[in-house]
Amino acid sequence: MRVLFKTTYNQDIDHLADPAERIRVGLVILVALALPLFVSSYFLTELAMFICYAIAGIGLMVLLGFTGQVSFGHAAFLGIGAYTQAALLMRGVPFLVALPLAGLIAGAIGAALGRAVSKMHGFYLAVATLAFAIVTESVIGAAGPITGGHMGLQVPLITFFGHEFSEGWQVYYLYLAVLLFIIWGVANLMRGPAGRSMIAVRDSETSAKSLGIDVAGVKVRAFFVSAAITGVAGGLLAHLLFYLSPETFNLLESLRLMLMVVVGGLGTISGAIFGAIFVSFLPNLIDALRVILPSAIADQAGLEYLLFGAIIALFIIFEPQGIYGRWLKLRLFIETYPYYRRATFIRQKRYLKSERFR
Incomplete structure (x- = not known):
């Protein structure tokens, strides 16, 4: 078993304290950079879709895995970012300005929702976020002059300084850069x-207040x-969908994001990545089951819906730490x-925030 011999206090907050972990992460990044040399344009598009869901999973992980706040309506922020x-x-806004603005607008709406539900926990918080997602879908459908209503909205191509990103490898490298950032x-x-205070609130609100x-x-x-x-992920996802409609960001999409973080592993960034990989292969599994x-x-x-709910329940019961665990x-x-x-791992289980002692 590897034992880390720490010689400075800075090693306690290092991103990758284990040298072997640094090697593994470096190899993953090198493989990701080299993939366009070996795979087709179609596969690069699928990888770009995976990156979008990985970013959205990291967004939900901040709320659910690090702060302990359950959200069944995160697809709404995905839709807000995409439509924005x-x-x-x-309207002629450059891509480099539009994408951060999409994230900021989604974040502002998220902060308003967080202020409204800051006193809620567990089941009530889940219902409140679910209601927000339903209302958002209805508002997008009703705001025809801005969103195109239920007729949909066509998404322009990515343009950098007058140059259109029409090649798969260009889009892939752009999305990979956003993911790494x-x-x-x-x-x-x-x-x-700020992050440590989120973890403190997740573990015990009473202790955090004290x-x-x-x-x-x-x-x-x-x-x-x-x-x-999640809004940034929605902005990137819009360019892969090419055409937006309110039904795209429905309850099933929220369940997909929830499934991603629970199955991947709560409380870790790696868990969101593992969960995105699982969700990327899940449609193929469902098609095989239909046969x-x-x-x-x-x-x-x-x-x-049945499969998503069953998988979430099974992982919470039998493998709370998810695939990463x-x-x-x-x-x-x-x-x-x-x-x-x-x-060894009996005392290291994690559970979703509930009505237990806070």
Whole structure:
């Protein structure tokens, strides 16, 4: 088993304290940079879609995994970012200005929602965010002059200084750069006072208050950061969808984001990445199940909702740490073999925020 010998206090807040972890992350980045040399344009488009969901997953992770606030309406911020991006580009705003503005507008709306629900917990918070998503979908459909209503809205191409990004590799590298910047920013946020206060609120609001932390303010800031990141993901996603409609950002999309962070692993940035990988392959799994299952079940319209809910419930019960937690267990098993102890991880389970003692 690897033991880290720390010689400075700065090592306690290093992003990657383990040299082996630095090597693994560096190899992943190198592979990501080299992929356009070996894969087709179609596969690059699929990777760009995965990056969008990874960014959205990181946004939801800030709220759910780091602050402990349940949200069943995060697809609304995805839609707000997408429609804001398209509307700004149609009015001549440059891409480099439109994308941050899309994130800021989504973040401002998220902060307003966070202020309204700052006293809610558990089931009531989930219902409130779900109601917000339903209202947002209705507002987008009714705001025809801005959003195109239920007829939809066409998204302009990405343009940099008069040059259109029409090639798959150009879009892929742009999205990859945004993803790496978001990961770097969130990692720095979580090792600072603001991020540590979010974790304190997640673990125990009573203890956080006793330490002088403004719990309501922390929740509002968490909603702002989470919604802003998700809005940026929505702005990028709009260019892959090419055409927006209110039905795209429905309850199923919110469940997809929730599934991503729970299955990937709550409380870690890596968990959002693992969850995005799982969600990317999930449609293929559902298509395979439709072939196997009887037609009376496979043709049901709510099959996706049933599968998403079942997968979330199974992971919460049997693997609360998600796929990333399973990877940690596998890595520890390899490092300590043959001295691995089965009971090592019993005390390290994580659960969603509920009505337990706060």
